[in-house]
Amino acid sequence: MPLKIKQDHSRFREIIRGRIKENLRKYIQKGEMIGKKGKDLITIPVPSIDIPHFKYGHKDQGGVGQGEGAPGTVLAPGAVEGDGKGKAGQGEGQHSLEVDLSLDELADILGEELALPRIQNKGKKNLTTPKVKYTGVHTAGPESLRHFKRTYKQALKRSISSGLYNPKIPIVVPVREDKRYRSWRMQELPQSNAVVIYMMDVSGSMGDEQKEIVRIESFWIDTWLRSNYKGLETRYIIHDAVAREVDRETFFHTRESGGTMISSAYKLCKEMMDADYDSGSWNIYPFHFSDGDNWSADDTRTCITLLKGEILTKVNQFAYGQVESPYGSGQFIKDLRESFEGIENVALSEIANKDAIYNSIKDFLGKGS
Amino acid sequence: MDNRGTQLPPHLGDIKKEIEKYAHEFGLDFYETIFEVLNYDEINMVAAYGGFPNRYPHWRFGMEYEQLSKGYEYGLSKIYEMVINNNPSYAYLLESNMDVDQKLVMAHVYGHVDFFKNNFSFQHTNRKMMDEMANHATRVRRIIDRVGIEPVETFIDRALSLENLVNQHAPHFPPKPRDEATEEPIEVRGFKTNREYMSQFINPQTFLDEQRKKLEEERAQKKKFPERPERDVLLFLIENAPLERWEADILSVVREEAYYFAPQAQTKIANEGWASYWHSTIMTQRALKDSEIIDYADHHSGTMGVRPGAINPYKLGIELWRHIEDRWNKGRFGKEYDECDDLRARRAWDRKLGLGKQKIFEVRKHYNDVTFIDEFLTADFAVEQKLFVYGFNEKANRWEILDREFQKVKKKLLQQLTNFGQPIIEVVDGNFENRGELLLAHRHDGVDLRIDYAKDTLVNLQAMWRRPVGIVTRVDGKGVLMRFDGRDHTDRKVEL
Numbered sequence: 001m002p003l004k005i006k007q008d009h010s011r012f013r014e015i016i017r018g019r020i021k022e023n024l025r026k027y028i029q030k031g032e033m034i035g036k037k038g039k040d041l042i043t044i045p046v047p048s049i050d051i052p053h054f055k056y057g058h059k060d061q062g063g064v065g066q067g068e069g070a071p072g073t074v075l076a077p078g079a080v081e082g083d084g085k086g087k088a089g090q091g092e093g094q095h096s097l098e099v100d101l102s103l104d105e106l107a108d109i110l111g112e113e114l115a116l117p118r119i120q121n122k123g124k125k126n127l128t129t130p131k132v133k134y135t136g137v138h139t140a141g142p143e144s145l146r147h148f149k150r151t152y153k154q155a156l157k158r159s160i161s162s163g164l165y166n167p168k169i170p171i172v173v174p175v176r177e178d179k180r181y182r183s184w185r186m187q188e189l190p191q192s193n194a195v196v197i198y199m200m201d202v203s204g205s206m207g208d209e210q211k212e213i214v215r216i217e218s219f220w221i222d223t224w225l226r227s228n229y230k231g232l233e234t235r236y237i238i239h240d241a242v243a244r245e246v247d248r249e250t251f252f253h254t255r256e257s258g259g260t261m262i263s264s265a266y267k268l269c270k271e272m273m274d275a276d277y278d279s280g281s282w283n284i285y286p287f288h289f290s291d292g293d294n295w296s297a298d299d300t301r302t303c304i305t306l307l308k309g310e311i312l313t314k315v316n317q318f319a320y321g322q323v324e325s326p327y328g329s330g331q332f333i334k335d336l337r338e339s340f341e342g343i344e345n346v347a348l349s350e351i352a353n354k355d356a357i358y359n360s361i362k363d364f365l366g367k368g369s
Numbered sequence: 370m371d372n373r374g375t376q377l378p379p380h381l382g383d384i385k386k387e388i389e390k391y392a393h394e395f396g397l398d399f400y401e402t403i404f405e406v407l408n409y410d411e412i413n414m415v416a417a418y419g420g421f422p423n424r425y426p427h428w429r430f431g432m433e434y435e436q437l438s439k440g441y442e443y444g445l446s447k448i449y450e451m452v453i454n455n456n457p458s459y460a461y462l463l464e465s466n467m468d469v470d471q472k473l474v475m476a477h478v479y480g481h482v483d484f485f486k487n488n489f490s491f492q493h494t495n496r497k498m499m500d501e502m503a504n505h506a507t508r509v510r511r512i513i514d515r516v517g518i519e520p521v522e523t524f525i526d527r528a529l530s531l532e533n534l535v536n537q538h539a540p541h542f543p544p545k546p547r548d549e550a551t552e553e554p555i556e557v558r559g560f561k562t563n564r565e566y567m568s569q570f571i572n573p574q575t576f577l578d579e580q581r582k583k584l585e586e587e588r589a590q591k592k593k594f595p596e597r598p599e600r601d602v603l604l605f606l607i608e609n610a611p612l613e614r615w616e617a618d619i620l621s622v623v624r625e626e627a628y629y630f631a632p633q634a635q636t637k638i639a640n641e642g643w644a645s646y647w648h649s650t651i652m653t654q655r656a657l658k659d660s661e662i663i664d665y666a667d668h669h670s671g672t673m674g675v676r677p678g679a680i681n682p683y684k685l686g687i688e689l690w691r692h693i694e695d696r697w698n699k700g701r702f703g704k705e706y707d708e709c710d711d712l713r714a715r716r717a718w719d720r721k722l723g724l725g726k727q728k729i730f731e732v733r734k735h736y737n738d739v740t741f742i743d744e745f746l747t748a749d750f751a752v753e754q755k756l757f758v759y760g761f762n763e764k765a766n767r768w769e770i771l772d773r774e775f776q777k778v779k780k781k782l783l784q785q786l787t788n789f790g791q792p793i794i795e796v797v798d799g800n801f802e803n804r805g806e807l808l809l810a811h812r813h814d815g816v817d818l819r820i821d822y823a824k825d826t827l828v829n830l831q832a833m834w835r836r837p838v839g840i841v842t843r844v845d846g847k848g849v850l851m852r853f854d855g856r857d858h859t860d861r862k863v864e865l
Contacts, residue, residue, distance in 0.1 A: 004423070005414040008431030011522075015428055051429065051529050052825035054794050054840075056816045062760035062771070064782045066684070067677040075759055075768040080678035100439065153663065161660045 016099050017109060019046045024113045028220060028361065029354045041100050049097040107227030110220065114358075116365050119228040119283075119316075130186045141181025150180035194229035194283040194316075196221065197272060199265040201290035203240040204257045205327035213323050213351055214289045215252050220361050221287065229283060235272060239265035241295065245272070261295045262288070262332065263302040270310045279314035286311065286318050287364070291325040292332035300332060304339045312345060319347040319364045377404055381462065384472055391655045392479040396730065397647065399482035400496075401457040404475065408464045412451070413437040415461060419630065420453045421502045425509035425622065426518075427525050450474045450644075454485040454633065456496040469661040470668060476651040480644030483733075488640070490632035490737050493540035498629055505622045512615045524616055527829040528603075528623040533791045535627050536600035537635060555588070557581045598795040598810065603627070605796045610833050620833075632737075634789040639741045642686015643733055645672065649687065678759060678768060680782070685754070689741070692750050693732060694725035738786045746782070748775040756782075784814065792818060794840070806852075807834045811842035818842050820851075827853040841865070 020027065027034065027044065035043040065075070110116065137147055155174035159165040165172070200206070200214055226232045236251035237243055240258035243265040269286050277284055294300050312318055322333040333348055340346040349363035350356070377385060385404060392399065407415065417433035418424045452460040460478040462471050485491050495501055513521045557580045559572025599605045603624040607617050633640070649669065657665055673684045696702055700720025709715055736744065751773075758772045758781045772778070787793075793812040801808040807830070811818060823840065831838045831853050839852035841863055848865035851858065 003410060003414050005417055005430055005434050008417075008426055008428055009434050010431070011426075012428040012431035012435065049432075051526060052822045052829065053530060053533050054792055054811070054823055054826050055533075055819055056790075056792055057819040061785075061816050062758065062781065063678070063785055064680055064778055065677045065757055065759050065770070066675045066680065067755055067757075069677070069757070069770050071757075071770050071772055073770045074765075075678050075770065080759070080768045100435075156663055157660065160663065 016046055016049065016101070017105075019049060020044065020101070020106075020109055021113050023047065024109065025358050028216070028358050030216075034219070035098075040103050042103060042106060043098045044101055044106075046097050046099045049099070103223055104227050107223050110224055110361075111227075114362050114366070116224065116362070117367075119225075130188055132184050133187045134182050134184045136183050137180050138183040139177075139180065141183060145182045145184075147180045147182055151178055154178040154180060193231055193281065194225055194285065195233040195235060195277050196225060197235045197237065197269050197284070197286040198251065199237045199239065199243075199269060199286065199288040200251065201240070201260055201262070201265075202238045202254050202256045203260040203291075203293075204255070205260075205291050205293055205325050206255075206323070207325060210289075210291065210323040210325050211252055213354060213357060214321070216354070216357055217289075217321065217351075217360065217364075218287070220357075221285075221364065224361075224365050225285065237265050237268050237272075239268075243268040259295050260290070260293055261299050262290060263299050263306060266303055266306045266311065270306060273311070273314055284315040286315055287321065288319070289321045289323055290332060291327065292322040292330040293327065294332050297335075300335050304335070307346075308339075312343070315345065317345045317347055317367065319349070321349045321351055321360060321364070324350070324352045377406065380468070381406065381471060384468065385475060388472060388475040388479065388651065388656060391651045392476070392483075392647070394655075395647070395650065396726070397479055397483040398487060399458070399479055400455075400486055402452075402478060402482050403457050403459050404462050404478075405459065406462045406464050410438070412461055412463050416451055420451050420459075421499065423503045423506050425506045425525075426513070427522065427529075429529065450477050450481075452478045452481045453499060454481075454491060454494060454496070455499045456486075458482045458485065459499065467664060469657070469664045472656050472661075473648050473652055473665060473668060476656065477644045477648035479651075480647035481640060483647075484636070484640045484643045487734050488636060488737075489735055490636050494632060495625075495629060501629075502626070505626065508622060509619060512619065516615060521615075521619070524619055525623070527832055528620050530826050530829040531603060531606070531833075532623050532627045534600075534602035534794055535604075535624065535631060537631050537788060539601055539604075540628060540632075555581060555584050557584065594799040595796055598797050600793070600795045602794065602796055602809065605799070606833055609799055611835050612833065616833075631789065635737045635739070635786075638680075638682040638686045638689070638738045638786075639733070639736060640686070641682040642688075642690050645683045645687040646690040646729075677770075680785075688754055689745055689750065690729055692747075692753075693745050694729050696725075697728035698723055698725035700724075739783060742779070742782055742786065746779055751775045751778050784816075787814070792816070797841075801839065805836045807836065807838045808850075809838070809840040811840055813843040817844055820844070823851060824853070824858055827851060827858070831855055 023046075063080070111118070137150055151174050152172065155172045155178040156165070158175075158178060159172055196218075198214075198218055200211075222232065222234065234248070236246050236248055238246050238251055238254055238256075239260075239262070240256040241261045241264065242258075245268065246254065265288065273279070273284060294303070307318060320333065320336055322330060324330065330350075333350060336346070336348055340348075344367070347364050347367060349360040351360045376382075381404070389402075413434055415422055416437055417430045424430060450460065452458055458478075458481075460474070460482075462474060466474070485494075509521065509525075557577050559568070559577055559580070562568050562571050594609075595605065603620060606612070607620050607624065612620065652665055652669075673681065673687070675681045675684055698721075699718060700706070700722040701715075701718050706715070706718060709718070732741070732745070752775075756773070756778045757770045758777050759768055760771045761767075762769045793814070794809055795812070796807065797810045798806075798808040800806070809830075823842070827838055827840065835855075837852060837854035839850050841848065841850050843849065843865065848863040850861045850863045852861065853859075
């Protein structure tokens, strides 16, 4: 029998979707509003969902608790009921409710609101790999997978019911029959078949604000692509006059002072593709962010040759985002525009500030390639 | 759920008979109790509906349901017991629980039903609420069929926003008689004189005019509306706000349900404590088999666990009941005991009166949380239970233990429980400044209102009253009138 409450529940989800859509521009600007919860879930503060009441301000109120500790002892974060709930909302001057949402749902909302076309399947097959998944508890298995709590409980039960248990000497010795083990199953899980190669200019002219913009954009790009491909890999390249591969953390936090040679990044990108991502089985998405201040016209020419000759033939789409900075000349995007006018799988976008992220995501993902 | 009937599977039926027998033997007095076995999806639904199998449609229940289901899936929370205060009472058992859990739940439930039946707080409760809730659901569904889901949902949102503005004491008073006196024309009588020719000197026209004005003012005062501040804001709105008939109907549904749940919120500690006291007594003295002790201990201790930043009503309650029983068994009460300040004598005090059981049954009849704590939370108890007051340290941006002094702990606890933890708010004027505006007042008791919530609540109130609305409260020690006129929020300083 379908539960009556499912109606109320789907109405609730509908309302949430509506509110998120209404506020999407704000969420997109402020990536930090979105928290991660596990692998596929995010939490998102949804304004005005909670029903407002006349109620006490929480911080003023305090309360009575129970436990150890002298006056002045700090209560662990989260120990106080309702704590944290108000925090996100307070700055906004509005109450909000943290709601769980799957990344797929978020991507759907993003797609609907920005009218993004679903990505056309290129006919590349999905590759799968076997993966171990723990599914239950068994009475047999290797010692390394022994479930301590279950085993102990079983042993305790047995020793009490057989009269062996002595509360004064509460030693419990498990025997073979008591032992419980985690059991597993092999599952075929889809392998990553899309890769995003992020490249970023970290020369002196790229400040924290510019990097923040890149970080937020990359979150939304990941979200969208992940919903279109079962698996998604990400790689990160930073460059000034030379390029190197880094992890995600380093990518967003490195600052160099050298000059800028964009071709170094494109070269590395091409090498990466050649080594790891066969264009027959991978959907490849290079994204490059810079303030558009390349070292020389010569280097720009090298870049264009690289793109035309090597990169564009292998990738689904090449995207370049130019983040406005007080130092950059912003010449690079003009050069690219000249050379790639009308070419399907090149997406170019100028990002003036956080407000522009919304439209820039549309530029990048609006082509559906 | 409906199609399952109320037939328990045979082995649970046997357990029920057994536990019911023990409960009777211990002197519990309860309504007939019907247990239903539900799977976890169903039990989450019923829990989201506040214990009832049928409520009016509203997304808030869906929200509760989602949170409960998530909690269950992640293994964070699991609902063990749920019982409806109704005659007969209904309680639910989770299908996948072990038998020992079912026993524990049943014993606990009989404690609750005894409390519901006998505690004074519930003497005016509708004991056919199960049917009433179903009727409410039908009423609201009919309204939706007539006017559409959107306006009804919006209105319910607003009504729920005000649902805590009821007078928890109202059920104990008879409804006030309607004053339907007809208005007589004002007749100004001057001083008596039987000398006609003197009258214009004894009662000059200016004097008569003044008299008339005075009488008019007096009448206006009498017509002040409401005459006395009204705590039952919902009732005031039902009677006086310009509502459509269906809106008034929904508002009275929300109000009636709020009054049904209010006494449960006022007896949380006493009631949960009482039920826990009885499940622990019944289980450990009668119902437990040897093989079940481990699981019982595991689950009982899980229920009794405390976190530093919150009061666990199960724990505080059970300990307080045991404390009372112990004191009355040993005769630790009365003038002689209170005045004894020899610590050793107090510790060894035992008059072997054995009045404990009698006392706790008496207390369960006549006390709610506020009086229960006020009367029986002693200094000894506070130390024993390691109670403390905590507060927020703004400078360090963290919660800290402030004090362990008994009087402060007790005061804070009572403050938290007064008006079931809600600020006291009343209607003071339905025709504020003679402009038809609605004015509420917050009886400030040391804790400010949460401003963002208050503003949004005013918006909801204004939507019902249609004219501007305001509330007088105190913010950071200063009197403020927060007002919303349908478009803008304004704050104005006021003297309190």
